[in-house]
Amino acid sequence: MNMIKGIKGVKDILPEETSRWRLIEETARRWADLYGFREIRVPIFEVTELFARSIGTSTDIVEKEMYTFQDRDGTSLTLRPEGTAGTVRAYIEHHRAADPTPQKFFYSGPMFRHERPQAGRLRQFHQFGVESFGMADPRADVEVIALLWRILSDLKLPSLTLEINNLGSTEDRAAYRPRLTEFLRTVAGALCANCRRRLDTNPLRVLDCKVPGCRAETEPAPRLADSLSDPARTHFADVLSGLDSIGIPYRLNHRLVRGLDYYCLTTFEVTSAALGAQNAVGAGGRYDGLVEALGGPPTPAVGFAMGLERIALMLPQTAYPSSSRxxxxxxxxxxxxxxxxxxxxxxxxxxxxxxxxxxxxxxxxxxxxxxxxxxxxxxxxxxxxxxxxxxxxxxxxxxxxxxxxxxxxxxxxxxxxxxxxx
RNA sequence: GUGGAUGUAGCUCAGUUGGUCAGAGCGCCGGAUUGUGGAUCCGGAGGUCGCGGGUUCGACACCCGUCAUCCACCCCA
The missing domain is CATH 3.40.50.800 (Anticodon-binding domain)
Incomplete structure (x- = not known):
């Protein structure tokens, strides 16, 4: 008889490990509570089109990483690769925009992406995330970033860095893109094969390439920061001063580009030197256009997601109770x-x-x-x-x-x- | 999707140029202690050497294939 084994990249969390998982989840919930976010539980599968439209059809996630299957009536369904799309769908479907109270949600649960497993990267993994709807004020960005930072700091995770960047408005990026592409063509010969391909599909990502040669070549590239509109600049400046005022340390990184299409203005990422190649612990940003793109009213929004197994990987032993009688x-x-x-x-x-x-x-x-x-x-x-x-x-x-x-x-x-x- | 490394007992691992190499430690069960845990000593159970071919008188070892795991690329939380 053949042993039936677990699916590649899908892990059991055994009783010896669940206490550290509880600690992580309870810490995150406690802080989210403190910041006025309320729990939302959305399905782990949705109609495929929801993810295609929100994440972006040319992203790796949608192009090759989704677990997609047909329902009995032929509808294409997909196991959620991230939590924002479903939360936005629920926000629209239940007319939460009409509710006069702040619409701030948090969620926690499994996500699915068909990737090659490695340290800190699984096919079924878990995220804790928050979404804050309806507030365009830069303090909403700061609030979300602060919450992420407080959770990670409370868990005493080692060597954390918060990096932040301004992607500008959708229009700003549209104006910047041809200028960047024009520059990249002049150095295309010196770029890695991947970057040459990205030059057409997603030129902004070339700036985020880790190949040293590419980094050196793109150093003199025109910066997005120089093409930003005044409102975008002001917004970002206010976010930074907000972080300063409440003592959240950050580092500007003009190369930081998030992978999902829907981000605009503020984008941020917390990494740890204590992890392997997959070093992003949590990340997020503003996505003002997404609710409207999915058929809802124009709604500004900010959020983040953090990877629970990456946190579990680096959680210090001292963080959870020792086994006394x-x-x-x-x-x-x-x-x-x-x-x-x-x-x-x-x-x-x-x-x-x-x-x-x-x-x-x-x-x-x-x-x-x-x-x-x-x-x-x-x-x-x-x-x-x-x-x-x-x-x-x-x-x-x-x-x-x-x-x-x-x-x-x-x-x-x-x-x-x-x-x-x- | 690409590359590299690794697959021997429940766990961590030895195994010398192919010739008693099926092994150790830990763990487990039992005994010393007829009703009192942890330490010590003694004994015992437990393995298709990932799987399938091939080479050979002989393969855990060499070759080919395959599967799995890990790490990295890519991408991302």
């Missing part, structure tokens, strides 16, 4: 009358709100105590045949080795008073 009672019931009495006691403790465990494989007291030790419980309740005869169990403190008699008829009260006393 927990206030759990292991019930060691053994012998012809002790085993059933132990099983009843186990349930009794649980109903009284006392965490209790047992290993039904163990038959001797020795093997029970070994399991209790492995499970790192604080106490073991020993119930053998002798105890049943006397109507008294033995509660053993696993740290001090002290043992106390507890009445089997008033078990929970006796046990909990000893637990509290320790």
């Amino acid at each position: 927990s206030p759990v009672v292991y019930v060691a019931g053994f012998g012809v009358s002790g085993a059933p009495a132990g099983f009843s006691a186990l349930e009794e403790l649980r109903l009284a709100g006392i965490p209790a465990v047992a290993d039904f494989r163990a038959t001797s007291l020795k093997s029970h105590l070994r399991q209790a030790d492995r499970l790192a419980v604080g106490f073991t309740l020993i119930i053998g045949d002798d105890e049943v005869d006397k109507g008294v169990g033995i509660l053993r403190d696993m740290n001090t080795k002290n043992q106390y008699g507890v009445s089997l008829t008033s078990l929970c009260g006796d046990v909990s008073s000893h637990i509290r006393g320790s």
Whole structure:
């Protein structure tokens, strides 16, 4: 029989790892809460066209990375490759624009992209993200960036850098693009093969190329910053001064270009030197045109997404609680009358709100105590045949080795008073 | 999609130019301790050497193919 294995690039998160995942998710939720974002849960699959229209048809994600399949009626559906599209769709569909309160959402969950797996890159991965709708004010950008920074800082992730850039308005970029393309043609011979191809498809990305030769050649390229309209400049200046005013450190990076088509004005990315090649921990930006492009009212918006497994990868060991003995009672019931009495006691403790465990494989007291030790419980309740005869169990403190008699008829009260006393 | 590295016990890994090389440590189960955990000692279970071909008297080792994993390119969170 063939072993059925997990899908390439899709990982199990085992119990040993879930505590660090909880820490990450709970930290993110707590801060999002503090900043007035409310949780939204949108489907993990949508009509394919939603992603094609929002992310951009010429992006790698849409061109070759989507998990797309046909529904029974022939409709093309896609497993979400990111969270913004679905959130925007829900925002429009439920007429949230008509709600007078701020429409600020956060989400958390799996995303799917058919890429070659490597360190920090999986086919099913998890993102936590936020979207802030309706506010064109630069303080909305700052608020979102601050939230991202606060979450990552709270998690004490090492060597973080926040990079930020101004992409200008859609019109600014349209005006800049031919100027850049014109320049790039003059140095095309010295660029890498990928960049020569990108010259036509997405010239802005050439600026973001990591090949040293390309970087050197494009150094004298005309800068987008020089083609920006006054409103775009002012907006960006206000974002930067906003970050300054609340103490968020950043670095300007005029080469920073996000991969998704919908970004405009502010774009940002937090990277860590502690990761491998895939070093982006979180990223986002403003996407003022997207809601309208998807059939909603003109709506300014900003958001970010962060990669949960990348954070899990770099979360310091000290960040989550070490395994000290927990206030759990292991019930060691053994012998012809002790085993059933132990099983009843186990349930009794649980109903009284006392965490209790047992290993039904163990038959001797020795093997029970070994399991209790492995499970790192604080106490073991020993119930053998002798105890049943006397109507008294033995509660053993696993740290001090002290043992106390507890009445089997008033078990929970006796046990909990000893637990509290320790 | 492209490249490189690696696949031997549950885990981490040895295995010398092909000739008792099917091994160690940890873990697991049991015993020493007939009802008291962690330490020590002793014993035991556990492997189609990723898979399929080929070369050879003989392959865990060499060759070819294949699959998987990891890392990098690309791209991105």
